[in-house]
Amino acid sequence: MMKRLPKGAAQRGPQERYAAGRRAGLVLAVLMLGGCTVGPEYRVPALSLPTDWGTESAAARETAVPELSRWWTELDDPTLNGLIERASGQNLDLAAARARIREARASYRQAGGALQPSLDGSGSTGLAGSDNSIDGQFQAGFDASWELDIFGGRKRRVEAAAYGVGAAEEDLRDTMLTLIGDIASNYVSARSFRARIDLARRTAISMRETESLTRARFRAGATAASDMANAAGQASSTEANIPALEVSFAEAVHRLGVLTGQAPGALAAMLRNGAPIPRPTRPIPTGVPADILLTRPDVRGAERELARYTALIGEAEAARYPSVSLTGSIATSGTSIGDLAKGSSIGWAIGPSLTVPIFNGGQLEAAVDLARAQRDQFEAAFRSTVLTALEDVENAIVALAQERIRNRSLAEASESYREAARLARSLYGAGSISFLDVLDAERSLYSAEDALLQSTARIATGYVTLNKALGGGWDGVLETAAAAPASG
Known part of the structure; x- marks a missing residue:
């Protein structure tokens, strides 16, 4: 109801105004006492997880809680450490993930602000006149409103926004985990290809020396032309491997340049030296399968998304119930600005308003069904993420363990072929064996040494993969403030 007071009566009638406000308060109290928060309360789904990893033997099992923070430092490679530190501040995927956190936090503040009353001020000026005069007209006032969250719809929206912040933070950690793994894997690859290039060049030089020896023996009539041709061919074949390896090294x-927020070729000079392939020296405690619920950011993020969509069911449910708002306004007008403060006409109104959904073609009920279906999708996604995480760990454990066994065999083979090649060259010089035996020994030695380098790289990559699968990454402190990525 709007009540208008005569000029100069702004201070009169306090009893009437108090009584009106008291009646409005009593109505609101009754409505609030009858209110409740609708929608399901979120609980983490019950999961049936194995008690240990099925791919490990009891003797080899490391069930201690894994120390996953900054795991790459165990590789003891300062260059790799520096690349990861640089990427943590300059990678563009991380910059986007940080922005998503700021977006989620702003949405949370926005949703929380909707629970508070709102107050708006207004003012206007104009001219009003008749046949004999023109007068100024000035108006000013305030409008206040507060929608009561009787059925908890807005509370559920705030709850969903809070879960959204958690999901965004886990997304940042997952992005960081992926980034660290990609940098480490590509760094291992770069070192591996560099080592294989150096091996191919050393082997080609040795084969060219063998070719020169064969050519001299041919001129002396001590060997056939076919031996000289075979020696040249084998040296050229080994040299032909180098360009393909150079391409892989460059890639x-x-x-690595792009991952660290730089131009692609920014690291070429730094990585062209012959540093060894990183190699882990200590075993990785893998803990128990249930640990991934705490250590894997993608699992934690999927769980936060499930919680968020569970809360949104309550928001949709609340929209089906009546809504109550408390509104109030006060306005003053006069023929001059000075009149707004005194001697003006003042009007005010206060009271609750009730909105009841009566007919909407089933849209509100459909919105609830939609929210429940989305929640069910995210629950399935959460369970699938957990199973995928278990699979990742199981596969990584097997791959790393078997590659270590393979590496030991390749190391023994390389040593044997190295001795065989030395003896073959010595016996060939003494005329005890044919040149084909020398070529075969050199070819076998090169293949064994190249396979050993690849296996060593696979062990390092397997170490990276297992740490990623277990959820290893940063130390949990990630800067989320906006920062302009460096250009080089």
Whole structure:
């Protein structure tokens, strides 16, 4: 109801105004006492997880809680450490993930603000006149409103926004985990290809020396022309491997440049030296399968998304019930600005308003069904993420363990072929064996040494993969403030 007071009566009638406000308060109290928060209360789904990893033997099992923070430092490679530190501040995927956190936090503040009353001020000026005069007209006032969250719809929206912040933070950690793994894997690849290039060049030089020896023996009539041709052919075949390896090395270096927020070729000079392939020296405690619920950011993020969509069911449910708002306004008008403060006409109104959904073609009920279906999708996604995480760990454990066994065999083979090649060259010089035996020994030695380098790289990559699968990453402190990525 709007009540208008005569000029100069702004201070009169306090009893009437108090009584009106008291009646409005009593109505609101009754409504609030009858209110409740609708929608399901979120609980983490019950999961049936194995008690240990099925791919490990009891003797080899490391069930201690894994120390996953900054795991890459165990590789003891300062260059790799520096690349990861640089990427943590300059990678563009991380910059986008940080922005998503700021977006989620702003949405949370926005949803929380909707629970508070709102107050708006207004003012206007104009001219009003008749045949004999023109007068100024000035108006000013305030409007206040407060929608009561009787059925908890807005509370559920705030709850969903809070879960959204958690999901965004886990997304940042997952992005960081992926980034660290990609940098480490590509760094291992770059070192591996560099080592294989150096091996191919050393082997080609040795084969060219063998070719020169064969050519001299041919001129002396001590060997056939076919031996000289075979020696040249084998040296050229080994040299032909180098360009393909150079391409692979360049691709790994270029990827590292981009991952660290730089131009693709920014790291080429730094990584061209012959540093060894990183190699882990200590076993990784893998803990128990239930640990991934705490350590894997993708699992934690999927759980937060499930919680968020569970809360949104309550918001949709609340929209089906009546809504109550408390509104109030006060306005003053006069023929001059000075009149607004005194001697003006003042009007005010206060009271609750009730909105009841009566007919909407089933839209509100459909919105609830939609929210429940979305919640069910995210629950399935959460359970699938957990199973995928278990699979990742199981696969990584097997791959790393078997590659270590393979590496030991390749190391023994390389040593044997190295001795065989030395003896073959010595016996060939003494005329005890044919040149084909020398070529075969050199070819076998090169293949064994190249396979050993690849296996060593696979062990390092397997170490990276297992730490990623277990959820290893940063130390949990990630800067989320906006920062302009460096250009190089």
